[in-house]
Amino acid sequence: MLDFLGDLRRTHMCGALRASDAGKKAVLMGWVNRRRDHGNLLFIDLRDRTGVSQIVFNAERDGVIHAKAGALRNEYVIAVIGTVKLRDPNTINPNMPTGEVELVAEELRILNESKLPPFLPSDTALTNEETRLKYRYIDLRRDVMQFNIETRHKVAKAIRDYLSAQGFFEIETPFMTRSTPEGARDYLVPSRVQPGTFYALPQSPQMFKQILMISGFDKYFQIVRCFRDEDLRADRQPEFTQIDLEMTYPQPERVWEVVEGFLTAAFKAAGSEIKTPFPRMDYDEAVRLYGIDKPDLRLPAFIDIRDCFTPENLQELAINANLPVIAIRTPNVGELSRKERDDIKPMFHSKGGAKLFEDFKRIGNKFPDAAAAIAERTGMEESDLIVLIAASSPGSSAQAGPQTALPAPPLPVHRKVTPQELAIYASAGLLRLALAQKYSDRHGIFKKTGDPAKDFRFLWVTNFPMFEWDEGEKRWNAAHHPFTSPHEEDMPKLESGVESLNDPQSPLSSVRALAYDVVLNGTELGSGSIRIHRQDIQSKIFRALGMTDEEARARFGFFLEALEYGTPPHGGIALGLDRIVMILTGAESLREVIPFPKTARAVDLMVDAPTPVSEAQLKELGIAVKK
Numbered sequence: 001m002l003d004f005l006g007d008l009r010r011t012h013m014c015g016a017l018r019a020s021d022a023g024k025k026a027v028l029m030g031w032v033n034r035r036r037d038h039g040n041l042l043f044i045d046l047r048d049r050t051g052v053s054q055i056v057f058n059a060e061r062d063g064v065i066h067a068k069a070g071a072l073r074n075e076y077v078i079a080v081i082g083t084v085k086l087r088d089p090n091t092i093n094p095n096m097p098t099g100e101v102e103l104v105a106e107e108l109r110i111l112n113e114s115k116l117p118p119f120l121p122s123d124t125a126l127t128n129e130e131t132r133l134k135y136r137y138i139d140l141r142r143d144v145m146q147f148n149i150e151t152r153h154k155v156a157k158a159i160r161d162y163l164s165a166q167g168f169f170e171i172e173t174p175f176m177t178r179s180t181p182e183g184a185r186d187y188l189v190p191s192r193v194q195p196g197t198f199y200a201l202p203q204s205p206q207m208f209k210q211i212l213m214i215s216g217f218d219k220y221f222q223i224v225r226c227f228r229d230e231d232l233r234a235d236r237q238p239e240f241t242q243i244d245l246e247m248t249y250p251q252p253e254r255v256w257e258v259v260e261g262f263l264t265a266a267f268k269a270a271g272s273e274i275k276t277p278f279p280r281m282d283y284d285e286a287v288r289l290y291g292i293d294k295p296d297l298r299l300p301a302f303i304d305i306r307d308c309f310t311p312e313n314l315q316e317l318a319i320n321a322n323l324p325v326i327a328i329r330t331p332n333v334g335e336l337s338r339k340e341r342d343d344i345k346p347m348f349h350s351k352g353g354a355k356l357f358e359d360f361k362r363i364g365n366k367f368p369d370a371a372a373a374i375a376e377r378t379g380m381e382e383s384d385l386i387v388l389i390a391a392s393s394p395g396s397s398a399q400a401g402p403q404t405a406l407p408a409p410p411l412p413v414h415r416k417v418t419p420q421e422l423a424i425y426a427s428a429g430l431l432r433l434a435l436a437q438k439y440s441d442r443h444g445i446f447k448k449t450g451d452p453a454k455d456f457r458f459l460w461v462t463n464f465p466m467f468e469w470d471e472g473e474k475r476w477n478a479a480h481h482p483f484t485s486p487h488e489e490d491m492p493k494l495e496s497g498v499e500s501l502n503d504p505q506s507p508l509s510s511v512r513a514l515a516y517d518v519v520l521n522g523t524e525l526g527s528g529s530i531r532i533h534r535q536d537i538q539s540k541i542f543r544a545l546g547m548t549d550e551e552a553r554a555r556f557g558f559f560l561e562a563l564e565y566g567t568p569p570h571g572g573i574a575l576g577l578d579r580i581v582m583i584l585t586g587a588e589s590l591r592e593v594i595p596f597p598k599t600a601r602a603v604d605l606m607v608d609a610p611t612p613v614s615e616a617q618l619k620e621l622g623i624a625v626k627k
């Protein structure tokens, strides 16, 4: 027989009782986390989101209630009225905040039973993820998940409070809308009223937030769900949450100040201090120093050691002296065995003739002067690993490494970096990260699994290339999105560039965008830009992207028209909330910080979505499904 709650009110949360409460009456409610039966004494650990309290049912005190408690099983929901009592000194549990006291039960109401769950929230060993996702309601009872979701709440609240105090309005934008310009596939929603037409779920509120600036709202933000139908490589979710903002009349630095401000507040809410302002780096510099546009600053940058060798050395090594010779230093790796050295080779993926000379030692034996110069230039310690990446000299018989496609998306070419140089930088950039990962136990720079990061190295990467050459299509794509403003100084190149649209050497290749990314420990947290506010420039960008006026009007007509009605200069950014919370909690994947995530196959295992729908529903929508 189950009891009703009646008018019983909880006096304390399960994590709240302390020694100072001894002697007080208390009413606790929660789940049975664990039961221990010692004959006349039955102990229940009662759990809610704040913690656990020990309840004692004593047969000598009250045989009836002790007998009733005997029916309790894991995850039953109960209410207990009792008196708080100090534990005997030898039973105090210093690992529990409530460990000095226990509640002596005087009345028990069994509010609900539970089937035996497939796993228990108190289990220390984790069940497989599929089971966790299917029974997400049980999984979310685990204290780690409760902590992650609580942190998520605190972070979002701190950001809301900060931005509101800075004069930003939180304004909602529609979910049922039309295709937005972020470049992924859309999720579509069929219209019943107008069969054959579809809404698209927003990949971002990009056009709406720009229109809010045109409408005079001055500063907008939204913590908003975005939808992108991408192949779910690695750690992505088809729906994810962005901290999206836009403001009028900003320089990029003004947007950065706002972001640094809300991140400081968010990290503080999660118990971490960060330093502002964040360092800033041009895209070109990031590529030259790290071979990637989201450098992890916790690891040393590349060093070009070309001039540590004499021209004769380079010739003998069949190294192309006209291209960078890069030393990658991985700190504190210690002496490597022959086998460990061999294992480096398959970690290297060469693009465009970059070659790995991993054997600094061998080079040292043969070219002691060069080795000494390299050691000095890189500031290497005895225990550091140095590997060299260079291009083979033209026509040399030296084999370049295996020619594999880059496992990461290729970087856009830009003015100061030639495609040949880029190939070397990008190949070296990937190897730098792979080595750091492989030896992370030894250098200890990365967090241990499950530990929240402590060393937060933020960075602004700026002045991205405006356009990316698409070798397959032989045309230029927008590197960010087509509403991003070119650098004011580069406008003339845009003018001349639109005359040579199908040429990878077009002046378009050196147009910089007023675009920026915020990066944390090698992860891109967000991107943004100053936008185009003039219709004449917007038209040129569409032309540069190979879109005719008609095509542009068909896709973004309403927006282009809005631009013509007094659009102020404006700009903004969007940051991934899930990613920020993941870093702050030390979670292993985005799924650990999203209450109801989808699998890598975009399936929600708990509700079992997506599902087929009935013939009647399809008919109403005017849709026929091809089998």
Ligand code: ASP
Residues within 6 Å of the ligand: 182, 203, 204, 205, 206, 245, 527, 528, 529, 572, 573, 574
């Ligand atoms: N809408 C962009 C994105 O989602 C961000 C921005 O430019 O504000 O990547």
